[in-house]
Amino acid sequence: MNGKCPLCDWPDAELTYGEFGRSVMAKCLRCGQFNATEDALHKIKQTKDIHKLWAHLRERAERREPELEITATNLQTIMDNLPSYSTNEKQLLLLRAIEKRTSYPGEEVTMDSEKDFPLAWAKKSAEFGFLTESLKDRGLISRLDAYGVHVTITANGWDYLDKHEIQPDTDQVFVAMWFSDETGEMKNVYEEGIKKAVNETGYKPIRMDELLHVEPINAKMISEIKNSKFVVAEVTGERQNVYFEAGYAMALNKPVIFCAKKHKKIHFDTQMFPHIIWEELEELKDRLCDTICAVIGKKQKTKV
Numbered sequence: 001m002n003g004k005c006p007l008c009d010w011p012d013a014e015l016t017y018g019e020f021g022r023s024v025m026a027k028c029l030r031c032g033q034f035n036a037t038e039d040a041l042h043k044i045k046q047t048k049d050i051h052k053l054w055a056h057l058r059e060r061a062e063r064r065e066p067e068l069e070i071t072a073t074n075l076q077t078i079m080d081n082l083p084s085y086s087t088n089e090k091q092l093l094l095l096r097a098i099e100k101r102t103s104y105p106g107e108e109v110t111m112d113s114e115k116d117f118p119l120a121w122a123k124k125s126a127e128f129g130f131l132t133e134s135l136k137d138r139g140l141i142s143r144l145d146a147y148g149v150h151v152t153i154t155a156n157g158w159d160y161l162d163k164h165e166i167q168p169d170t171d172q173v174f175v176a177m178w179f180s181d182e183t184g185e186m187k188n189v190y191e192e193g194i195k196k197a198v199n200e201t202g203y204k205p206i207r208m209d210e211l212l213h214v215e216p217i218n219a220k221m222i223s224e225i226k227n228s229k230f231v232v233a234e235v236t237g238e239r240q241n242v243y244f245e246a247g248y249a250m251a252l253n254k255p256v257i258f259c260a261k262k263h264k265k266i267h268f269d270t271q272m273f274p275h276i277i278w279e280e281l282e283e284l285k286d287r288l289c290d291t292i293c294a295v296i297g298k299k300q301k302t303k304v
């Protein structure tokens with residue numbers, strides 16, 4: 001049967017009720033697909049930032065992922081793991097959504113601000129309106145309003161899309177370094193220097209040899225770099241994989257902070273980038289901490 005979406009109130013959702021009406025499976029044009037228990041729906045009504053859940057479900061539907069099971073037990077975990085996007089990032093998400101609907105350059109695409117605002121992780125249609133207007137002001141789309149919002153990606157918009165990857169809102173930091181030196185010195189460099197500095201600034205370091213994985217190491221490494229906010233590359237020991245990982249991150253526009261122990265040779269190709277040259281581990285920790293604060297900023301608690 002069709003009826004009001006129990007999550008976002010869209011008037012025309014496809015609803016299938018489970019046994020005794022204790023759960024409902026919904027297909028909604030605004031907030032995607034989900035299977036929610038009655039308890040979960042009751043809890044959702046008191047949940048802050050519910051629009052983020054709409055956006056998340058809609059994103060899954062766009063990617064044709066199976067509907068999400070929402071229960072009273074997993075609701076909080078789902079909510080806690082939803083990203084927070086800046087206004088700029090929301091504009092980029094919207095531009096990506098328009099791109100997805102464009103089958104040839106110059107095509108006019110119709111967006112419905114009431115139905116499609118979750119595509120931009122907007123709270124409501126008014127925010128969606130602002131975001132489309134901003135894209136127009138920045139020359140990334142041209143816009144014509146009649147019924148709905150008719151938009152076309154401009155040449156500048158295509159250029160912008162080429163240059164911008166959506167950066168995940170994450171506290172993960174990828175550490176590229178040599179781990180298997182015989183003296184075990186590098187382990188201390190990680191534990192006493194890098195790990196402490198990263199933790200102190202509110203981020204979580206990840207290193208490849210700490211991960212249990214079954215995938216080929218390169219595929220895992222590539223996905224972990226993609227999922228990281230920035231990379232710390234400790235080049236002492238001049239390992240090729242460290243340069244490869246740093247280079248890959250730079251190609252993705254991720255900030256890379258280079259460090260090296262004093263008197264150790266720095267590879268010719270990275271000499272042009274600033275390095276934290278350290279002698280003592282304490283010094284590495286303090287200077288890395290300062291650099292992270294300056295270049296990236298301390299990890300802020302997500303605003304509610």
Ligand SMILES: [Zn+2]
Pocket residue numbers: 005006007008009010013028029030031032
């Ligand atoms: Zn809905």
